[in-house]
Amino acid sequence: MAERNIVYFDLETQRSFNDVGGSAHKDKMGMSVGVTYSTGSGEYRIYGEAEVNALVDELVRADLVVGWNHVEFDYPVLQGYTIYDLPNQTVNLDMMLDLQERLGFRLKLDAAAAGSLGMGKTADGLDALKWWQEYKKTGNNEPLMNIAEYCAFDVKVTKCVHEFALGHGHLKYHDRGGHLQEVEVDWK
Template sequence: MRDIVYFDLETQRSFGDVGGAKNKDKMGISVGVAYSTRTGQYHIFGENQTDELVDMLIRADLVVGYNHIYFDYPVLQGYTILDLPNQTINLDMLLEVEKLLGHRLKLDAIASASLGMGKSADGLDALRWWQEYKKTGNTEPMMKIAEYCCYDVKVTKEVHEFGIKNGFLKYNDRNGNPTQVDVDWT
């Protein structure tokens, strides 16, 4: 059976905290989540488990994400010497859609139009939850991050599956009009 791994992570620090986007490897991981089609399960990784996450990504037949090539992998590079973009087989849906449309779309825009469901929070919420956890030691904010990240992975997986099944993704254009873009992810 082919193992497709859907993947996302949340960070400890923002671009502003680390001196800009060029320093993604200094952002730190609060939570990483991967869903494996081989196991049929979500796998949640803390910062001290990044080796396991990297191993899962390297072993996958395909890693699917949304902006994982230019965001998640550079963040993970702070934890590994491996060249993740070149040592994994990837489908970065953001990059694929950008090639087709000439501009970027948020995952939420595609998920809302294609699936009728959007994201449950955003990365700024995850950063606030991380700060709350660091200040209080209460693990409830970490659970919120894990839940949010799992939901993003679920949305990523369902958008990918929608594209495979239908050969297109729906989204609202810049004027708010429903439209679609053809994709070939078979």
């Protein structure tokens, strides 16, 4: 029997909540870059806005899509491009939503990565928005490459956090007081 194809996924947007009139309009934010890592192919894929249909196809075909707040953020952004009802036409493990149910609050990917892996993110979404503006203004591809690199690193961190949880049955994170905490998870 073939192994399950797990697709780790993240995207960055072209516009902020303020630019589109609030979080109710995620479908108007636009994707600048989307990145996946597929356990089936063992490869990362970087998608620009022009390849959004191929990205959606990869997500729909996956045996499991793993992300961090992708069901309530990334999928609504993609809904601006597709007729698929992504949350209901994909099999998902949204680690942030699962942890929110367990903990009663939203944990940042950075907190889980720092606690469990001793590594954090390289930038944040605001940097990606600045890079997108720079790319649009200058036409220079370097800011676009910065977005792709940042997003690919987030996908790698997401994958590593998931693999840590699979291997240990828990995640570690730093609470607001800076104390290391542990939460049991069953993501097998």
